[in-house]
Amino acid sequence: MRICIAGQAFDPQAEIAAFTQGRDDVGALASFVGYCRAATDGVAVSELRIDHYPGFTENEITRLAEETVRRFDCPDLLVIHRVGVIRPGEAIVLVAALSIHRASAFDAVKVLMDYLKTDAPLWKKETGPDGARWIEPRPEDHKRRQKAEEG
Amino acid sequence: MRICIAGQAFDPQAEIAAFTQGRDDVGALASFVGYCRAATDGVAVSELRIDHYPGFTENEITRLAEETVRRFDCPDLLVIHRVGVIRPGEAIVLVAALSIHRASAFDAVKVLMDYLKTDAPLWKKETGPDGARWIEPRPEDHKRRQKAEEG
Amino acid sequence: MVRLVFLGKFGDVAPAGLAEIALPGDVRTLSDLKQWVARQEPRLGQAMEATRTRLIVNQCVAHDLTAPVSDGDEVAFLPPMSGG
């Protein structure tokens, strides 16, 4: 398992390639990459800033990842989350899961993404033409988190 | 949309990198890669061979991918499927979806993988210590396909 | 001539001589053709009996085995698929 809080831009595909290197024991790799879009709901985004709480953020994401590994019997997991100033087109978050079967790899990535949205100690601030605003989880994120917990 | 039947080994992460290049209009990339395992249920696999029906296979996979794009309003989709002789550790199938939101990207990849398992004109033959055997879809693959259709 | 394509496990038991055939006089429909093929190579007939077999004519799925076969057609015999 590798958990990384990245202060600089990272190359998601290169990270996944390194993560899967030499693993011919597992048949399934599911992954998700969230990118900084050039516009949100039609409004241009010039910059995204993500705050974190050093130490606590890493520990909390590790705890969420360990929970996911246990729950889905997932042999290996990779999580990289950008912090700091992020430009449109750059990757914000990467979650990848290696597993024997595709269902558990998919579920691990999906549920961990749901956890990250609501439970990871990270704070997003978007700057657009009308200034900056802090993003808060939407009600549907909490609902999805709830469902992930129950599912 | 790019659909490719690959007769030679391909690099899934390099293909995904090329697919996402310059797309700062979409925020979500979900992907799945199925690899040839060194063993299936504890039995060593020395070789996997996948037969296809040239022309028909490409057309059917394109049809399944187009259906997925329509259904999930998914801006872009990449499908690469190996045919021929595949060695342990090599990628068999890659499905990647770019979308505005993560839910539709996830769903597109998951459902298209379900379709491919049961509806893509491809035939797998595994060679192990006890000789070669043709793989047929398991009942759970059909159930999953059914669920994908209904969901 | 009619081109015959045998995929997956059918390919293992199909003799090379069946790849291209002169349309036999008593073969009018897809159903006739399937039975004729089974008579030529009983192992192929058994393999088709033992599983769900789909026929593809000129790259299109045949839903009706009473459809005619004509000279110049390509007919493919497909066992259940196992992609992904």
Next chain:
Amino acid sequence: MVRLVFLGKFGDVAPAGLAEIALPGDVRTLSDLKQWVARQEPRLGQAMEATRTRLIVNQCVAHDLTAPVSDGDEVAFLPPMSGG
């Protein structure tokens, strides 16, 4: 001394002078500390009032605001998270 950390939107309105403070005599619990902070900077008080605020003491989530604050502690104030 007590170290105070203000995350996300709280960081925007927290004055630099609150990063490290001598523990005020009337602050015994986390609840006392939160109220004291709100008095020092009313905009911070309003921001904390307007949303769900979680306190983290020495990297551990504080479930009970009646827990004591001691010299040497690090207390972080967290607005709702928005990762992923």
